[in-house]
Amino acid sequence: MSKKRFVAAILLSVLALASLVGCSGSKNQLKLFSWDSYYPEEVLKAFEEEFDAKIVYDKYPSNEDAIAKLRAGGGQYDIVVPSTYAVQMMIKEGLLQPIDLAKIPNIKNIEPEFMNQKHDPGNKYSAPYMWGTYGIAYNAKYVKKAPEKWADLLNPEYKGRIVAVDDGREVMGIGLQALGYSRNVTDPAKLKEAQEWLKPLMPNIKAWDSDNPKAMLISGDAWLGLIWNGDGALAMNENPDIRYVLPKDGGGLWMDSFVVPKGAPNLELAHKFIDFMLRPEIGAKAGVAYPYGMANAEAKKLLPEKVRNNAASYPPKESLKKAEYVEDLGDAAALFDKAFTELKAGK
Amino acid sequence: MRRPLTVGKVVLENVVKRYGNVEVVKDLNLTINQGEFLTLLGPSGCGKTTTLMMIAGFEFPSAGRIRIDGADVTDKPPFLRNVNTVFQNYALFPHMKVADNVAFGLRTRRTPKSEIPERVRHALSLVQMEEYGGRWPRQLSGGQQQRVALARALVLQPEVLLLDEPLGALDLKLRKEMQVELKHLHRKLGTTFLFVTHDQEEALTMSDRIVVMNGGRIEQIGPSAEIYDRPKTRFVAEFIGETNMLKARVLERNGSGTLVEAAGVRLPLLGAAVPPGDRVLLSVRPERVRVTTDPSQQAVLARVTDRIYVGSGVKIIANAPDGTTLTASGMPGTPLADCMPGEPVRLTWDAEAVVPLPEAGEGAA
């Protein structure tokens, strides 16, 4: 998931807060706290009309910001849409309340492979919305041989030609997976090994850019990108030379799910919103508007073929075999951060 | 280079300085002699400072040449001229101690290091500031700063020392002391001094020669006494000291002189070649005006309006019947000193005390 610009988010939150003051009396109000650019305007409108509700939409640029805000008790939101490891952290910290799947009949539309995952066994707290991957985008004009495994990135020909999202977990995951480990290990020795593996990758990095990595790919400044699939799909639309692949030895997975924070003021409406979003025709609208994978099998069926066949949004099933979610690793998170900082500082 | 026939230390030939359309110095010709103390005197805006700045090299003439010691320096920057300046505000370097200020010029001229301390000490001793070498300029009084500025300029043994109203910021008593001291220094060193001031008394006290300037032109050049006693223009007469300016009409000429009428009285005038019927101005210094009781003497009958005690004597102001105001000054004990306001008085002067001037304000020279 591309992290949106911090400043913009703050501005929007201020605006949202201001509008919130104007309608705080309304009983049927849904307070949505989510990523920017994730819900088509018409979808939100349709919900408001059908349920005679008013949606207040606050945005966050990163999972960390979302957790921090919930932790601080701010906002009193009905719905939040964090990624897997963030769901895990929120559960651990007791920030969420269980959802009642009986009130969300459309949960049956979700593909089974996205249900009952490690971050929330039995889906007690979360209902999947969209998913995606972390892999390699490349410009076929410059990269003649498609990268197949992480080690292909170490090619000295790519010196100063790779743009990568500035995310320690994903980058350390490359080294770990290349060595045959899980990207969620907590063993310091294995992390050290991964760090050593990644050292020769550093000269190939042209820039760390989480805001808009696709720009450098599209312009040709970068030949390869270690990015999330959403950016990959958008880059492919802009520049037909760009491809997106998951390496055979791994890759990253992410998935955002609807959760209900503790103290949500409108529990009833929150369930209605989740169920509404999981309707096939509603999900399909979102799936067309945004370049991410729909976890909703029924919705996916309704997507135009062109969207369904986009290799960045829907990579081939077999390539996903070794792809892994980022899990919450507790205290070990600090090890990842330190290792990544050392890599960047040239240690 | 052809050396000009005049052996002036500094020669200005047809020098003009313009700022935009304004001519502040107009066709100036001046020769400063070796070793003399020459003063440029005039009201502010007369072009005297601009002239000094052109000699120093901070301003460049719009036309004309400047020579120092025969060499044409017209286009040379200040750091290539062997003249030094004492600035009105002293311009001591605030970040250097007194000794370093004085040594600055020696260092830029690559004086051998071993010589510098002795020359600095000597220069400071010339201005009685030997003790102050280790002080900062801000720790000194105005007079002391002035002395340091002098030492800083003199240490380089310049061909010409330029002094730009150097005493203007000092109080009266200090100024008088510094005047005497500067005069001493001049005599002792024999350096050519070019002094700029608007203070006529200062100019008279110190100078060998005075150049009176007005409106960018030279009104008169001459020794102090000549400037005072024989002004050539009304401007000079009025600017230097006090004077009585009488309007006169020429009555007749005879063998010994001219007879004129002024303030209702007929007066003889020596030496002036003015045709009868013309109007002239007569300048008579107040100290040359006497009170007479001798009825046979030609005198202006006037009435005393004011009597002013000036310490060294008394000044009276009197009105003649035709409206002319006359000022006379005298020592205590003279008849003049006893006059009281309201009293009638007969005022007279010697024929040689009268300086005839053309009636128009300019063009005497």
Next chain:
Amino acid sequence: MAAPLRRVSAPPPEPPAPITPGPIRYLLDLLRPRPALRKWLMAGPVGLWLLLFQGVPLVLILVMSFASRTGTGAIKYDFTVDNYVRFAEPLYLSILVKSIAVALGVTLIALLVGYPLAYFIATQPPEKRTLWLFLVIVPFWTSMLIRTYGWIFLLRGNGLINNVLMGLGLTDQPLNLLHTQGAAMLGLVYMLLPFMVLPIYTSVEKLDGSLIRAAYDLGARPVRTFFSVVMPLTMPGVAAGSVLVMIPSIGLFYVADLLGGAKTVLIGNLIQNQFRQANDWPFGSAVSVILAALTMVLIFLYVRSGGKEEDLL
């Protein structure tokens, strides 16, 4: 003619018309016998503002820097100095050293560029000076972030500079300008240059022109005059400008990130990373406190070496 003596005495000057007292003024006048209270009242609103928006967050950061983080990243308020101990690791010390080195480099370049510019402006005729100063200040009206993006458009592979160079046939491959250490330095110098120019301008403008004349008069050529008179006397401006450039250049992480490609971790990046990614607010706070302390040491050194705090404002 002797000036007629005048004995006319001027009438005594009229007392200035009393200013109609506003209500606040009136209240303050009431408090005149109690100057201490009056002073506090006048400083009150500013003080309150500072306390609320500067003091309170600073104290929060300080408190948090002695806390620790739980497994999920929540903050546990147990008193510990671990965060500071952790900063003493070679990794973080090297980041600090690198940050200081970059800041020094930026300051030096800004000085080399800013001094001539400030000198040039200060020696212009007064009416032109205003225009030049205006041109120096005008970029401040746009957000730094937006100006950073402006540089990206100029420097990137298919950006303006490369297009012009290739259009002129000076190069056939786009030059690698963006995402280099040089681009990051350029961006920082560009952003901070006015902070260097303005104080130097002020001190050059204050410089007494007769001192330069005196130096020339004493035989010093322009170069010598500059180094022995102009430079030493404008040192207050140079010192103030250097402090003003150096302090923010340590902290402006996003300029270095966007133009330098985030490839070197500076202390500002380290801090923002702790808050925005690593979820380690206590450590981030500790680094912030260290940075703030460093800044204060810098200002302390500046003041002790004779600098004036006013010049920094």
